Amino acid sequence: MARILAKALNCSRGPTVSPCQVCQSCLEITSGSATDVYEIDGASSNRVNQVRELRDDLKYLPINSRYKIYIIDEAHMLTPEAFNALLKIIEEPPSHVIFIFATTEWRDLPATILSRCQRHDFRRINAVGLMAHMKYVCNKEQIGIDKQSLSLIAREAEGSIRDALGLLEHVLSFSQSQVSLADVSEFLGLIDTRFLFDMSAAILARDVHTALELIHEIWRAGFEIQRFYSDLLVYFHQLVLVKLGTEPIRKIDLSKLEIEQMKLLVGEIDVLHLIQIADFLLQAEFSIKSTPQTKFNLEMIVIKLLKIAPAMPLEFLIEKLKRS
Numbered sequence: 001m002a003r004i005l006a007k008a009l010n011c012s013r014g015p016t017v018s019p020c021q022v023c024q025s026c027l028e029i030t031s032g033s034a035t036d037v038y039e040i041d042g043a044s045s046n047r048v049n050q051v052r053e054l055r056d057d058l059k060y061l062p063i064n065s066r067y068k069i070y071i072i073d074e075a076h077m078l079t080p081e082a083f084n085a086l087l088k089i090i091e092e093p094p095s096h097v098i099f100i101f102a103t104t105e106w107r108d109l110p111a112t113i114l115s116r117c118q119r120h121d122f123r124r125i126n127a128v129g130l131m132a133h134m135k136y137v138c139n140k141e142q143i144g145i146d147k148q149s150l151s152l153i154a155r156e157a158e159g160s161i162r163d164a165l166g167l168l169e170h171v172l173s174f175s176q177s178q179v180s181l182a183d184v185s186e187f188l189g190l191i192d193t194r195f196l197f198d199m200s201a202a203i204l205a206r207d208v209h210t211a212l213e214l215i216h217e218i219w220r221a222g223f224e225i226q227r228f229y230s231d232l233l234v235y236f237h238q239l240v241l242v243k244l245g246t247e248p249i250r251k252i253d254l255s256k257l258e259i260e261q262m263k264l265l266v267g268e269i270d271v272l273h274l275i276q277i278a279d280f281l282l283q284a285e286f287s288i289k290s291t292p293q294t295k296f297n298l299e300m301i302v303i304k305l306l307k308i309a310p311a312m313p314l315e316f317l318i319e320k321l322k323r324s
Contacts, residue, residue, distance in 0.1 A: 124158065196235045
């Protein structure tokens with residue numbers, strides 16, 4: 001994003017929101033050879049002497065571009081002394097110099113620096129947006145991939161385009177022209193949502209035999225039990241939101257097909273029972289994380305869960321008391 005901003009500022013048509021991508025400045029920034037755009041690693045260039053050297057270089061005008069742009073990645077890694085050396089520059093910057101600080105930990109930057117910068121926060125992208133972008137990339141590369149595979153990668157990426165494309169690239173490196181859900185699950189070690197749906201259905205139906213069979217199938221397939229448990233806990237939280245109705249559903253970052261399947265799953269289930277299950281799983285989460293016998297522990301948790309009587313609606317209890 002910093003490079004794109006640098007293009008927008010130094011493009012021959014700019015400053016512009018749509019860099020031309022063909023002028024000398026755009027081409028040099030794309031190739032990483034721009035003489036007037038400097039990329040500095042804040043983690044390795046964090047000493048005050050290095051910042052002073054940079055400050056001495058600022059007095060020279062840009063060679064080919066409108067601005068000299070300094071992109072400091074991992075800016076929060078700069079030492080307090082380095083920030084103090086930068087502060088004077090940021091307070092009175094030369095008209096031909098622009099600093100771009102890139103960081104995921106903006107709270108670690110000194111207030112004196114933050115108060116002199118524009119701050120732009122990046123938001124997570126929903127699963128639908130991630131899937132659409134990955135589908136666009138696959139179409140360009142002439143690679144076939146189904147919606148379920150895209151949904152699984154999008155779920156793992158947790159709102160990050162960079163992570164989504166990285167996972168997709170990893171899958172494509174092992175696949176040919178067609179990617180299947182089995183490929184994604186195998187290469188990335190991700191839990192197929194089918195297992196989550198089937199396990200949830202078994203728990204809600206109080207079907208111990210099916211639940212234990214699913215645990216054995218997951219273990220035999222080589223999936224990480226702790227990861228499956230975490231995903232199952234999240235899944236039941238989403239089931240609660242689905243049961244609560246339209247407004248809570250908007251907070252669920254899943255495809256319409258998955259949400260419709262979840263609606264069918266919880267159709268006749270009382271929301272109190274779903275909350276009871278989610279709360280039980282949450283309380284038992286520590287035991288899964290703290291023992292090496294994860295398969296055995298998950299089996300015992302599920303058995304205990306299915307032996308608990310479902311929570312009854314308050315209205316039902318009141319009516320029962322009235323009759324007694």
